[in-house]
Amino acid sequence: MSRKPVDIGDPDRLYTVTGGRSEADDAFDLVTLIVSECEPAAGMQSEHVRILELCRHPTALVEVSAELKLPITVVRILLGDLHAMGKVSARHPRAADSVAALPETALLQEVLHGLRNL
Amino acid sequence: MPVPARPRQRRSAQKTGSTPVVFPAVLVVTAAGAGAAVGLAPEGARPWVAGTAIAAWGCIAAVVAFTSARLRKAHRQTVSRTGELEMTKNNWSQHGAETDQLVNVTLPAVAEQLKNGVGADKVLAGLPTPSDPYLRRMLHVFTTEVAQSVRRTTDAQSDLDMMRRELALGTQELERLTNDTLPAAVSLLREGSSADTVLAKLDWPSNPLLRSPAESFIRELAYSERRSAAAQAASAKALSRVQAKTVGMLADLRDMQDRHGGEIFGDLLRLDHSTSQLGLMTDRLALLMGGRSSRVWNKPIVMESILRGSVGRIAAYRRVRLHNSSKASIAGFAAEGVMHLLAELMDNAANFSPPIDEVHVYVEERSAGLVITIEDSGLKMSDASMRRAEESVSGQVTDLASLQGTRLGLSVVGRLAAKHGISVNYRPSSRGGTGVVVLLPPQLVAQQREPVGPERPRPGADLPTAPPAAAPVAPPAPAPVPAAEESFPVRTPQATAPVDEAPPVDIPRRRGAATPGGLPVRAPGRTMAEAERGRTKNAPEPSRAEPDANAPARDAGSRFGAFHRGRHAAGTTDASPAAPGEDTGPGTGPEAAG
Structure with a gap:
């Protein structure tokens, strides 16, 4: 495993971000869309603030995780907190509809091919 | 017949002057008497009488002659005796006068002269010699003896003077050794000079009695200094390896936490926590041993991260409640020190309060700097232990000899506080336990630049009323001390600024972080x-x-x-739903x- 330069990153460890919890509830799936329901208030944990700001537009959990540079589990725990406080709402993607409406893979590949040729 | 002779003899003995006249008179008288007797005697008896008278007179004459001769002799003897007596008397008086002269005048004069340093021979030559040989001898003996005594006294005096001088010199050297040389030598040794350097550099007493103990003392002290320095250096070196390993492990753990979820994630967090505690212990020892902190931050760290970074290093981190609304950042050079200091204080607070009670940490921004209060609700500290704690955290005593047993944390706090100019004060807490007030001076707080316009497009575009609405609410409801509001408006621009990917300080730097050709440019103080x-x-x-x-x-x-x-x-498991x-x-x- 490659060693990173020591002074990259932040001093806070993940268990301090989650308050020692490591188990997330399963209410959030990787592609669950999160929408914030209110503005961040002062005194909130900075991750909560960032999630609320990020999720002004519906944003997938996995995106939040990438933006916050935090593991999925941690984001799930944070979202669980926010959800419990009613500050965010979760929308599960309508998988059935979207799958039906999707173009076929072959067509997509052709489009991709065409784009690359541009 | 002898009867008349006796009184004569006796008389002549008593009265010597009359005898020469008496004896011829007696002879004449007796001769006359005898003649008369012869004349008177009858004719027939005449020859007999004459013969008897002649015989008797002859006897008397013989007796008279003998007696007068004896008398003359006695007289002569008397005269000579009287002359002798006179002479003796004269002699005696002369002798007395001489003795008197000797005792009253000569001897004191001799003593005086000898005392003044005149030689014995000279003194004797200058004196009238007494006639009496005994006196002469006595004077001689006295003079030589006194001269000898005087010489001896002078020698003794000069010896005494020399001794006094030497003693004074010795005392002076000893004083200089005690007051100047030894302290200077000890401080030189503390600075790391060798014993030979110190011995050559300083002025040591010439007296071997002082010099050799001082030298052996210096050598012994240098040896123990060297030993303790070597022990410290070895510990610091070994600890720095442990520190590097710990930091590496933390980085690896963070990496693994990114890659694993579920049960492994929980285990990783536990490992992470243990490793962080290990890091705190190692850092503590390293700082005591004169080493360095394990990490150095080259960017300002926001207060929230500072608090979390400190609380994550202690065992009972779940019992610590952080109340922080400050958006201030701690300058990178001091961030690790501040985190370590706070971690030690929180650890102390958590260890000395009941395991069910919480430890509260409040942050206020004041014009004097950032005030961080750590309050526990444990037992009140006794005055003595409070004083001891104050003393430890004051940072005035940095000697390892002052460490007490296993309670190293507070003395590390003292060192860090002294290094960064942080003031740490203990006070009884209103919650029943003990409170620690930490004041971070303004020079440790990173300069906050005003966030630039384009950085906050979304709050402005979407909800223009939101930031002003948030501003008055900004002072947190559970603000520990109402006075925090005084300084809060100053920070309001930062407080309402959106917390984006990085603290605002970094934003201007990131702008020009690439050449026109697209290559990254490393600004000083940043990593590639x-x-x-x-x-x-x-x-x-x-x-x-x-x-x-x-x-x-x-x-x-x-x-x-x-x-x-x-x-x-997130890994590959969720690839299909994605x-x-x-x-x-x-x-x-x-x-x-x-």
């Missing part, structure tokens, strides 16, 4: 990796600036990128914006 990251951040910049009005801050491309990165990081999400994710963006 950060510059690299800054470059990728620049990519969405133009798209963020131009479609200000109708588009969301991040366009679909960047969101897709984020999605992809997130998926990548596939439809790729379409719905970006699809919702414009929908929500429009």
